Amino acid sequence: MTTQTSTEYEKYYVPEKSRLAICATIGLVLSIYGAASIMNDMTFGDPSQPSNAWTIFLLGLFFFVATLFGWFRTAIKENIAGMNSAQLKKSYVLGMFWFIFSEVMFFFAFFGTLFYVRVLVGPWLAGEGEAGRMNHLLWEGFQFSWPPATTPQEAVGIASQPIANNGSFTSQETSMAFGEVSHWYHWLPLWNTIILLSSSVTVHIAHMGILDGNKKKFNLWLAITVLLGIIFLYVQAVEYHEAYVQFGLTLNSGIYGSTFFMLTGFHGFHVAMGMTMLLIQLLRSLKGGHFTADDHFGFEASSWYWHFVDVVWVFLFLFVYIL
Amino acid sequence: MSFEAKRLWKLALGPVLILMSAAVVGAEVNQVNMSQGATEVGRDIYNLHMLILGICTVIGIGVFGVMFYSIIYHRKSKGVTPATFHESTKVEIAWTVVPFLILISMAVPATSTLLDIYDYEDAEMDIMITGYQWKWKYEYLNENGENVSFFSNLRTPQSEIYNTEDKGQHYLLEVDEPVVIPVDTKVRLLVTANDVIHSWWVPELAVKKDAIPGFINEAWTRASETGIYRGQCAELCGKDHGFMPIVVNVVSRDEYNDWLGAKQAEAAEIKALMAQTFTMDELMERGEAVYQRACLACHGAKGEGGLGKAIAGSPLATGELGAHLDVGINGVPGTAMQAFGGQMNDVDMAAVITYQRNAFGNNMGDMVQPIDVFNYKKG
Amino acid sequence: MGDHHHGPAKGLSRWLFTTNHKDIGTMYLWFSFAMFILGGFFAMVIRAELFQPGMQLVEPAFFNQMTTLHGLVMVFGAIMPSFVGLANWLIPMMIGAPDMALPRMNNWSFWILPPTFLLLASTLFMEGGAPAFGWTFYAPLSTTYAPPSVTFFIFSVHVLGLSSIMGSINIIATVMNMRAPGMTYMKMPLFVWTWLITAFLLVAVMPVLAGAVTMMLMDIHFGTSFFSAAGGGDPVLFQHVFWFFGHPEVYIIILPAFGVVSQIIPAFSRKPLFGYDSMVYATASIAFLSFIVWAHHMYTVGMPVAGELFFMYATMLIAVPTGVKVFNWVTTMWRGALTFETPMLFCIGFLVLFTIGGFTGLMLSIAPSDFQYHDSYFVVAHFHYVMVAGAVFSMSAAVYYWLPKWCGKMYNEAMGKTHFWISFIGFNLTFFPQHFVGLAGMPRRIPDYALQFADFNMMSSIGAFIYGASQILFLYNVIATIVAGKPVSDDKVWEGAEGLEWTVPTPAPYHTFETPPRIDPDHVHS
Ligand code: HEA
Ligand code: HEA
Ligand code: CUA
Ligand SMILES: [Cu+2]
Secondary structure: OOOOOHHHHOOOOOOOOOOHHHHHHHHHHHHHHHHHHHHHHHHHOOOOOOOOHHHHHHHHHHHHHHHHHHHHHHHHHHHHOOOOOHHHHHHHHHHHHHHHHHHHHHHHHHHHHHHHHHHHHHHHHOOOOHHHOOHHHOOOOOOOOOOOOOOHHHHHOOOOOOOOOOOOOOOOOOOOOOOOHHHHHHOHHHHHHHHHHHHHHHHHHHHHHHHOOOHHHHHHHHHHHHHHHHHHHHHHHHHHHHHHHHOOOOOOOHHHHHHHHHHHHHHHHHHHHHHHHHHHHHHHHHHHOOOEOOEOHHHHHHHHHHHHHHHHHHHHHHHHHHO | OOHHHHHHHHHHHHHHHHHHHHHHHHHHHOOOOOOOOOEHHHHHHHHHHHHHHHHHHHHHHHHHHHHHHHHHHOEHHHOOOOOOOOOOHHHHHHHHHHHHHHHHHHHHHHHHHHHHHOOOOOOOEEEEEEEEOOEEEEEEOOOOOOOEEEEEOEOOOHHHHOOOOOOOOOOOOOEOOOEEEEOOOOEEEEEEEOOOOEEEEEHHHOEEEEEOEOOOEEEEEOEOOOEEEEEEEOOOOOOOHHHOEEEEEEEOHHHHHHHHHHHHHHHHHHHHHHHOOOOHHHHHHHHHHHHHHHHHHHHOOOOOOOOOOOOOOOOOOOOOHHHHHHHHHHOOOOOOOOOHHHOOOHHHHHHHHHHHHHOOOOOOOOOOOHHHHHHHHHO | OOOOOOOOOOOHHHHHHOOOHHHHHHHHHHHHHHHHHHHHHHHHHHHHHOOOOOOOOOOHHHHHHHHHHHHHHHHHHHHHHHHHHHHHHHHHHHHOOOOOOOHHHHHHHHHHHHHHHHHHHHHHHOOOOOOOOOOOOOOOOOOOOOOOOHHHHHHHHHHHHHHHHHHHHHHHHHHHHOOOOOOOHHHOOHHHHHHHHHHHHHHHHHHHHHHHHHHHHHHHHOOOOOOOHHHOOOHHHHHHHHHHHHHHHHHHHHHHHHHHHHHHHHHHHOOOOOOHHHHHHHHHHHHHHHHHOHHHHOHHHOOOHHHHHHHHHHHHHOHHHHHHHHHHHHHHHOOOOEOOOHHHHHHHHHHHHHHHHHHHHHHHHOHHHHHHHOOEHHHHHHHHHHHHHHHHHHHHHHHHHHHHHHHOEEOOHHHHHHHHHHHHHHHHHHHHHHHHHHHOOOEOOOOOOOHHHHHHHHHHHHHHHHHHHHHHHHHHHHHHHHHHOEEOOOOOOOOOOOOHHHOOOOOOOOOOOOOOOOOOOOOOOO
């Protein structure tokens, strides 16, 4: 990308007024209203009362996604029409960069939680450490390990629960961490690591391809990347099924289940998003003939996102599965 | 001074005068500063507070002094021409370094006081304090023999709160049963909560510690004077957060021992009752009282329900006894229905369950005895 | 492609579909004022209830809803959007850009806000009432024990965060990419600098808040145990995550205010800002420190003593860069040629009262003393000194200062000054006595209090009504100016004003800087 000079500056494109923002807002607000209503029906609701929460949610979501689709379409059309100055392109780059940074901070909150729970809270609940010295009075017999063998509540028994109304938690039967060496080939996270790391390589090869102007190479390797993304998601789904059905690990399994599913779940969601983004780029390239050696920002942004998702996985693999 | 300057001054004087007179008048009727309290730590904190306040006041006078000097003498209406200087590395370094040094001089006494507060060793006795929505439970931990434990509720009547009666002297700061501790004794407080976060705060004992459900925090105090000290819950804990006061009665050691003896005797009495078998009438009478005290707020005077489900005709209260007992003892997780098993003794639990099964038109005719509750809890 | 000289469209569609930074700025400003009135109305309910001991007007449960919504609406609805509005209006004009970097997204950032606050306010009418767990929504009061409306609250926070993040990304991209040639970083007006740093803070911490509410959502509806010890979690975990966002948040509120004051004081001192460079470094230091002090809100939760000491020392350090700022402002006034138009009065008010609030902040940072101050009205007094006299006063100053440039008409100076003095007196009467009751032991967030606090509370309530009423004057003055103010024609409305925004015609045309302005390379900074 060329740097800004005063000659490029004079042609600044101020978009015409646009309905996109309002439509996106309506879709977004409807979908959160619907989603919140669905959850409230689930937890507080009366099943005999019919509810239109799902209708509102799906309607809103459809509207929202459709608007976003239209939004990107408009942006792409403008670019192809040559309306975008170098400066605007740089604004898009900055926008994408800081958006990814905000995503990093979102994961930071959950990794911070994992760290805090494993390193501090667990031992405290088991009566260790300066802040936990007296906690054995509440959780008599609770021993901490990671993953925890029991929840504190199980350790003292439901009937004598020291805290009112906390819900009830059960612990998992098996941990998701690496088990016996002889079973390494059954261990899905390892395969997923390999899959995702290679997908970062393939997307890079695709990038090299487009930089060379080699569309064939680009399409091929991008398609492989998308495929790897789909395989990753499939394996992840298989693993979740195993966790729920075979290992008894659920969202209700105390803090281990909570952190496990939240971290891997949000990661999986981001993989799905990234995969969709790459898929769209692929379709653009195949169907629309988009992208040239020096104009392929849509792909580039998606590939940055993909690398980001990959890096998050490396941390996940390390802190959730290995350590 | 120009006309405008004078006007400005007069205007500026207004709020200052209001505040000053507020402070002076206030000082006669009301307390305006932190109290030194009845403990050594409290006095340390007070001194620290005054030290920092003093330093800040001096800095403030300096900064505002310079500013007001400019405001008075460097105004355009005096015909000054503005200077043009806009930086000076020396000055800027000075006013970075000097505040830093001042901060260090604050940090030193602060650190030593903090380490004092955190020194829980050598306590002579332990009291476990548990916050409930919206009352406190005190438990005197005792290695040999029975623990003494009781709840401490707000005593101020609704009529005072809703202004239909004159407010008493200790309005909102009075409880049915104060916690009693001996003077000149290092008492360790083990603070926890049963539902949401509360915070146990008695300013004059210089203790504020959050009560976190599922965790026990330590704090300690050593009162050097006898007397009654009052405080309040200091962490938003729901509707009646403003109505869960704390009263600590600091007494001589002898008085304390007498009091403790009496409480232990009382506990023994309840224990004796627990072995007893009651008649239906006895249970119903006691149960009605317990219901009104503990359940009515949510389940209504006629068992019609409210925040809680209706008891009248409830499938549980008219169904199998075990399930009913279970709800009373263990509550319903995830709802406002608390686990009352830990909050009331077995006699009261037996009575209230019996009452619920036989009042409000629920004519089950069956009874629960204390021993049943005891056995149920045992599993 | 739009022709470059189109003016504003007519009617409602102008506002709904606009991509113009000035339109969007205007909408943000009006929206935030509406929220200020709403939040102020909640505050009036609080103060009316606290006028006398005993329950007067509302029930305790409703009182808690008022406190909660007051805090939320003021912080997220009034203060933050008001400064985003200023940023929208001013940043492009100050750096010589034609508009914000991503204009359509800019419009979206704004339009998310009104329906979201409508949703939040509608919780008042839901079964179980509105959120009643304080603007800090500590678990488990906000999870297991929360009313059903909490779900709507959680999703509202999510989308408010989205709006803030998009707004900040836009500001970052604008400042980094749209400066006119020659406008180097160290020539940018301080308002632009403080906003750039604020935007970084926002992008860094809003996602963490989103994480916190997401965990709440999971605990409430999906059986996880992040904030429940019984399952191996910890209620205090919530507080760590919240304050990791919450503390930087308070600097998000105050840094743009610092920027405003740094523009206005030099203008009415007729003298360049003293210590421009050190102002920039001080702002950056404050932002950096704000990430490592969060647990000073949690001194009483029972942290290990080492943590307590670390957070105490780090917090105290913030006094140094903040002091640098205060000293720089005072030195800017020193030997200037001062005049005291309304914006300047508000800035001087800011300077005095913010410093007092800063001093009480420093007192709060001393962990052992905070055991006595925490969750008392002393804290309430502290943060209203920094937020009302800090953020709201500087916002008032900004409106008076730039209003003539925005609408080409002069406000009524006498009315402006009256607004200042009534505000100043009302404000102090409201919040100064709260120091006293706080020190004497009155907890915050209570609907009723013991008799010894009665006098000061009554004083405080009277002050609050005075302060509130003075805002009517403000509103009237602004509307009267727009409708029938005396036209100004000078580009440079104020004798001492500096900066690119004063080089464009008054009122500022719909599109400014269609060609980049020339920046004098010898000029130190604007
Ligand atoms: C605009 C918002 C804002 C700002 C700028 C600040 C600024 C500061 N705050 Fe404040 N604070 C809040 C908003 C803000 N705060 C809010 C909303 C809460 C309550 C939240 C809740 O619980 O609801 C709170 C609560 C709060 C607490 C927790 C209290 C408690 O709950 O127990 C603490 C404790 O350390 C604290 C400290 C500080 C400090 C040290 C500063 C410093 O930045 C101040 C620095 C400034 C100065 C010190 C003055 C100028 C300096 C000089 C003239 C130099 C020389 C001075 C010396 C060397 C002394 N604040
Ligand atoms: C920037 C944020 C901000 C602002 C501007 C304010 C402004 C005000 N605040 Fe607020 N406040 C908070 C942020 C803010 N507050 C926060 C975060 C809390 C903590 C919440 C919690 O505990 O969770 C809090 C808590 C809080 C409390 C403690 C409540 C409690 O602990 O129970 C009180 C009590 O006096 C109070 C009072 C006021 C008053 C009187 C104003 C006034 O300045 C408001 C003045 C404005 C108006 C009145 C509106 C405009 C005027 C009109 C429309 C004219 C009509 C009005 C009349 C004729 C009266 N606030
Ligand atoms: Cu208990 Cu507040
Ligand atoms: Cu803070």
